[in-house]
Amino acid sequence: MQDRKIRMGMVGGGEGAFIGNVHRMAANLDGQIELVCGAFSANPDKSQRSGRALFLQTERCYASYQEMFEKEQALPDEQKMDIVSIVTPNHLHFDVAKMALEHGFHVICDKPATFTLAEAKALKDIIATSGRLYGLTHTYNGYPLVKQAKQMVANGELGKVVKVVAQYSQGWLSASSDTDNKQAAWRLDPKQAGISCCMGDIGVHAANLMEYISGQHITELCSDLTPTVSGRQLDDDGTVIVKFNEGAKGVLTSSQISVGEENGLAINIYGENASLTWRQEEPNSLWLKYNDKPTQMIRTGVGEFCNEALAATRTPAGHPEGYLEAFANLYTRFAEQVRAYPNILKDKAPIPGIEEAIRGMAFIENAVKASDSDIKWHKFTI
Amino acid sequence: MQDRKIRMGMVGGGEGAFIGNVHRMAANLDGQIELVCGAFSANPDKSQRSGRALFLQTERCYASYQEMFEKEQALPDEQKMDIVSIVTPNHLHFDVAKMALEHGFHVICDKPATFTLAEAKALKDIIATSGRLYGLTHTYNGYPLVKQAKQMVANGELGKVVKVVAQYSQGWLSASSDTDNKQAAWRLDPKQAGISCCMGDIGVHAANLMEYISGQHITELCSDLTPTVSGRQLDDDGTVIVKFNEGAKGVLTSSQISVGEENGLAINIYGENASLTWRQEEPNSLWLKYNDKPTQMIRTGVGEFCNEALAATRTPAGHPEGYLEAFANLYTRFAEQVRAYPNILKDKAPIPGIEEAIRGMAFIENAVKASDSDIKWHKFTI
Amino acid sequence: MQDRKIRMGMVGGGEGAFIGNVHRMAANLDGQIELVCGAFSANPDKSQRSGRALFLQTERCYASYQEMFEKEQALPDEQKMDIVSIVTPNHLHFDVAKMALEHGFHVICDKPATFTLAEAKALKDIIATSGRLYGLTHTYNGYPLVKQAKQMVANGELGKVVKVVAQYSQGWLSASSDTDNKQAAWRLDPKQAGISCCMGDIGVHAANLMEYISGQHITELCSDLTPTVSGRQLDDDGTVIVKFNEGAKGVLTSSQISVGEENGLAINIYGENASLTWRQEEPNSLWLKYNDKPTQMIRTGVGEFCNEALAATRTPAGHPEGYLEAFANLYTRFAEQVRAYPNILKDKAPIPGIEEAIRGMAFIENAVKASDSDIKWHKFTI
Amino acid sequence: MQDRKIRMGMVGGGEGAFIGNVHRMAANLDGQIELVCGAFSANPDKSQRSGRALFLQTERCYASYQEMFEKEQALPDEQKMDIVSIVTPNHLHFDVAKMALEHGFHVICDKPATFTLAEAKALKDIIATSGRLYGLTHTYNGYPLVKQAKQMVANGELGKVVKVVAQYSQGWLSASSDTDNKQAAWRLDPKQAGISCCMGDIGVHAANLMEYISGQHITELCSDLTPTVSGRQLDDDGTVIVKFNEGAKGVLTSSQISVGEENGLAINIYGENASLTWRQEEPNSLWLKYNDKPTQMIRTGVGEFCNEALAATRTPAGHPEGYLEAFANLYTRFAEQVRAYPNILKDKAPIPGIEEAIRGMAFIENAVKASDSDIKWHKFTI
Known part of the structure; x- marks a missing residue:
């Protein structure tokens, strides 16, 4: 081929x-x-x-x-x-x-x-x-700086990770919005969307990113999901507090009724020595922060990057690549593996697959189940 | 006088x-x-x-x-x-x-x-x-744009408030920091600081701001406080999910182990029609967002403001006023009332006082108590 | 077809x-x-x-x-x-x-x-x-918010345009950079690049954008081009002050020796009533500023847009589109005209063509000629 | 005393x-x-x-x-x-x-x-x-990060300085503004303001900052000043291209008719190895940029600073200090010298004095004279 x-x-x-x-x-x-x-x-x-x-x-x-x-x-x-x-x-x-x-x-x-x-x-x-x-297609880990962030955590550049905070906020399902359109309708319909709207549609992206970058797995969670707009059967907003397998804690807030938010996915990973911040809406900046020295603004294409980040970058610094390019990175990496099939390109990380699929579905089900409970903490079960 | x-x-x-x-x-x-x-x-x-x-x-x-x-x-x-x-x-x-x-x-x-x-x-x-x-001296509501935000909510410019999200993150008590100094020592000592470090020192500012701007009161809370650094007796990080008396939900995250965060107090108030965002570290911008029209960046001194915001502003737009000016606003407003004493200047809002003091102490005690419980939700009691 | x-x-x-x-x-x-x-x-x-x-x-x-x-x-x-x-x-x-x-x-x-x-x-x-x-392929006017900016000026939303300021700064040809690569070599070689490096390579983009958005033409210019790094035959930095046919003034600064600048194209258009600011490196925000009311941050996909901007946008707000999408807009608009050929799609603006080509080449030649002169102002001649 | x-x-x-x-x-x-x-x-x-x-x-x-x-x-x-x-x-x-x-x-x-x-x-x-x-009271060099920038240039952290770009833009004297107020009236009146409005009122601050931070002196200039609004006798906008005594070039743009600009003083200093950017409206961030490594965002109070910057900082990082604090730094430093008088505190730099006064007045006079000439370049004379 x-x-x-x-x-x-x-x-x-x-x-x-x-x-x-x-x-x-x-x-x-x-x-x-x-x-x-x-x-x-x-x-x-x-x-x-x-x-x-x-x-x-x-x-x-x-x-x-x-x-x-x-x-x-x-x-x-x-x-x-x-x-x-x-x-x-x-x-x-x-x-x-x-x-x-x-x-x-x-x-x-x-x-x-x-x-x-x-x-x-x-x-x-x-x-x-x-x-x-x-x-x-977990789009958001197709971004070069997400790959770089994952690598930096794995390299120990932050020290031990102790806290992960992620938001994914949108406003388009707010009470004042026109939600009679096709995109809104199926997401709010349990028969088509499943047991969750907000967590299932977007919260799961944030959960994936938390695990992807931190290299840790969620093991327990405390969840509060809300159908903010009256009459809704599914959540349109929620907060999940989590514990990770290596001891970090995390907070995930996700919302589709946060008026004025566009596609506000953002993540902060705090280690003992340094922290990272990344925002999807300005995806070509990754912020590395310290307590006692200047913040580094890592820009796509400026300086040194891991191989996966380099492979995910097409143009020189200052030529912004965005969502479609991140998405294309998944397709192009997948195409490379298909081309090599039945061999596996071992030097190239595969794109997200069935393991991420299972963890994502488990996250949704665990978050809904824990939200329905009066008990604070629940084991994350698959 | x-x-x-x-x-x-x-x-x-x-x-x-x-x-x-x-x-x-x-x-x-x-x-x-x-x-x-x-x-x-x-x-x-x-x-x-x-x-x-x-x-x-x-x-x-x-x-x-x-x-x-x-x-x-x-x-x-x-x-x-x-x-x-x-x-x-x-x-x-x-x-x-x-x-x-x-x-x-x-x-x-x-x-x-x-x-x-x-x-x-x-x-x-x-x-x-x-x-x-x-x-x-709840400093942060001395900022002119905080006063303006409160007024805009009260005027109904956001519609019904449905969600309030606040963060207050610092990094200076992280594991890698030198916490042998006087400022750290007393805050981490239950005998001097009380039952909470992070929530008592800074989380309470965020809680105050959530109530101050939204005009709503916390009535229930789900709390998870953590002494992240081993050996500590008091929390250095925490998340509190809240319900307000008029139906809004809220999330408050506060941390002193978030390496690289300086004095990261920020708040988002989401109404049914519009939302507001304010960040203390860049206090002269207030963001008013909609789903279907451009975001407004309200800048101190540009355009029309409520009387309280005007009184809290000393210089023309573009001459940044900050923390000390916000603090001075409290002192100057207090001095005005003292000057009028025993009369009360009814056209001027008093600075925070004993009611805010009681709610603040109650927030700390409720957050600690709820965190110690296996039950998710707790009534906010005074 | x-x-x-x-x-x-x-x-x-x-x-x-x-x-x-x-x-x-x-x-x-x-x-x-x-x-x-x-x-x-x-x-x-x-x-x-x-x-x-x-x-x-x-x-x-x-x-x-x-x-x-x-x-x-x-x-x-x-x-x-x-x-x-x-x-x-x-x-x-x-x-x-x-x-x-x-x-x-x-x-x-x-x-x-x-x-x-x-x-x-x-x-x-x-x-x-x-x-x-x-x-x-004047790439930069393929961006949706550039099209919107042009339309807003044409609609009179700024009032009479009085000042246009554009920068296009890069750092990759600085003295400390490795300029032995192929990309640098031909741009600095008069035989391959022509009479100008910086103005010809990037300054001309800024000049095009100034005219494209303002709807005015440069009629006079005062130019100062510099080969900053010793030994160079062509300019790597320069400033051009311009007058426009409808009375506005303008300043264009362009540089390839501005260390740390990536692809820093930015433009401000000042009218008597309002102004616009756009930066290529964050192309999904267009700032509309007033003296006496809040700044509007117009975001790609949020609110109402002219037809050309809509046609140049593929994804909902918050899904950043960038340089390649702007470039693709030129190709797709061109393909539409080719498909209609020999008819002309009169309701669709053509992409830049030979008129822009001539003005661009004239800008370069005029800027070089004026820079070589001791006289301050020169007519822009074609 | x-x-x-x-x-x-x-x-x-x-x-x-x-x-x-x-x-x-x-x-x-x-x-x-x-x-x-x-x-x-x-x-x-x-x-x-x-x-x-x-x-x-x-x-x-x-x-x-x-x-x-x-x-x-x-x-x-x-x-x-x-x-x-x-x-x-x-x-x-x-x-x-x-x-x-x-x-x-x-x-x-x-x-x-x-x-x-x-x-x-x-x-x-x-x-x-x-x-x-x-x-x-050249206010703007009272800011701690301006002092730090000066020190970094002096330390050679940028390498040889080759380009300095400064803007100082305001909008309050635009055609659409109410300029019948006292503040506007005297600035536009040659009898009270002198030979220049915009350059004399604000451009001179930018010129001072260019020399203060770069450590170089302007030796030649090409100037274009404009009374944009009809009927004005004095400039309300202008551009000055300059040469410095150690070989750098510079561009200074200053305007009071740039609608929507508040107090937009900003400066970029480009060296052969690195560059610095500072903006007065967000004065607590200083950007150190490289071609081949991440940008450093130096924040007031985070990391190490020169003694002058430390003396100009009152509160911990994240507690924004602004214009009044910068201004107060001048008064407090002056008071220290007065207290020591007739001794001189040799370990403390004096605030700007008569030398800066002379250079500032010379800048205004040279800019006006050069603007009135058909010749491009003029020696800076005192």
């Missing part, structure tokens, strides 16, 4: 969808992946229209993902797709991923991986049986 | 003290108050030396506060002090304030008001009996 | 090149353009290797741009390229563009358009004769 | 004045100086009222500065004032300073020192003859 692009099919992401287009741009950016087919909607006409608008051949705009997997599997090797990108609503992720893997395709899936923790655990076995690659 | 400065005596604040000098600068700034005497130390020689360095007359550098109150009381009206500034360690606040009031002096006291909640409640009666004025 | 991607060939941008890859990513992002061929290097082997690494067919990796234009012209319509992207060193731009246009291809060219002003003027006639489309 | 405060008289600064009150607060802050008398207005009643409002004795609220100098000179040593603070309009500075010095008083004067360069040079001789101390 040295001499051609990776061929991708997409499930979901038809007309009017948001995240499907993001995945396509991410896959496009580095010229390593080619969209060749898709089942963009459960409505065959809409799928056809969506695919044609993307310049696909009519015969590869499928009426259903089932049809897509069967027909693509039957194509000759020099035509058939290599990977499936799953961008449907959450409740379909499991079924689509399962079928794709069982038909021999590698899978890259939007987050959360599944509808329930049980599904995520089941998926792990399916992946293992299939022998195929599975990637989960 | 129209034609002379208010005469002030000070208890505490001798050589080497930090906060005493801050109080003196605050009292000096606007030229309304004159330091005329002091009992600066329990050591008479040190008190004398300290007073002389401040250019006081030898005979008004007293060996003890008791001596000061008695001798000053005996002076003729045209000489004797009007007000007492109390800047001793916490455990002495009550006794000094009580004696000062009982000798007929108005009192302005560093925070926290007392060592225990019980003392604070007792002090309320003493103040009432004395008929004298009592002020508590 | 409704149902297929625009087919692009590239000249320049082989192994080791910087800007060629930027152009490719920009062309890839939105899935509207497909790279089908290239003459990536004057060295045929290198061109072949470069093209193969981009997954092109061997026979469409050409040994020279002349060969490419001839062979592509001879291909059937359903295969041949539509547009040529020119990313060679400056001194080749004219010859390549001329030949591409004369072979019937639309051209999109890296900036500066040509080596000299005379070439730019000659190119204008060639474009007219060819009837083909010509675009110039 | 070990055991009492320095006694100050003030000329100017009566009811409604702005800068007089700033000087008083600055003198008050540290408790080293006591206001004992004043000639606050040319109107005796107003002077009397102003002084009484400041709690002065009736007999020391003088009807004129002449009266004040004569009567104070005649008072016994244990009563008479030590220093005179001059805060009148510019055109009176010289006469007041001269008379004060000739009556044996030390002088601290608001900036600019005099109305003309000739007066400044004459004042130098008068000071020398008097043997008294003379200080000029």
